[in-house]
Amino acid sequence: MVPLSWYILLGVVLFVIGAAGVLLRRNILVVLMSLELLLNSVNINFIAFGHYHGDFRGRIFAIFVIAITAAEVAVALGILVALVRNKSTLKVDDVTMMKG
Numbered sequence: 095m096v097p098l099s100w101y102i103l104l105g106v107v108l109f110v111i112g113a114a115g116v117l118l119r120r121n122i123l124v125v126l127m128s129l130e131l132l133l134n135s136v137n138i139n140f141i142a143f144g145h146y147h148g149d150f151r152g153r154i155f156a157i158f159v160i161a162i163t164a165a166e167v168a169v170a171l172g173i174l175v176a177l178v179r180n181k182s183t184l185k186v187d188d189v190t191m192m193k194g
Contacts, residue, residue, distance in 0.1 A: 112128045122186055
């Protein structure tokens with residue numbers, strides 16, 4: 095059996111990679127994929143702690159996070175399609191269309 099600390103370490107590594115991708119990259123698609131890494135690292139920790147404590151709450155929270163992530167991706171891809179049609183770019187710095 096794999097110890098709980100390994101799951102936590104995997105979650106931390108994925109979270110750091112995702113946070114670095116959100117903060118350092120300028121392509122909107124890469125930023126969205128980095129957000130997915132952040133949410134997946136949280137899911138790993140939810141499931142690991144749920145298994146460690148012997149209940150299903152971690153799995154239930156992970157399912158809710160996956161559902162919210164699917165909705166986020168659907169909305170974000172719709173916005174990206176509209177941006178590409180209007181601006182022809184996916185760089186964060188070039189997109190100032192939504193500023194007030």
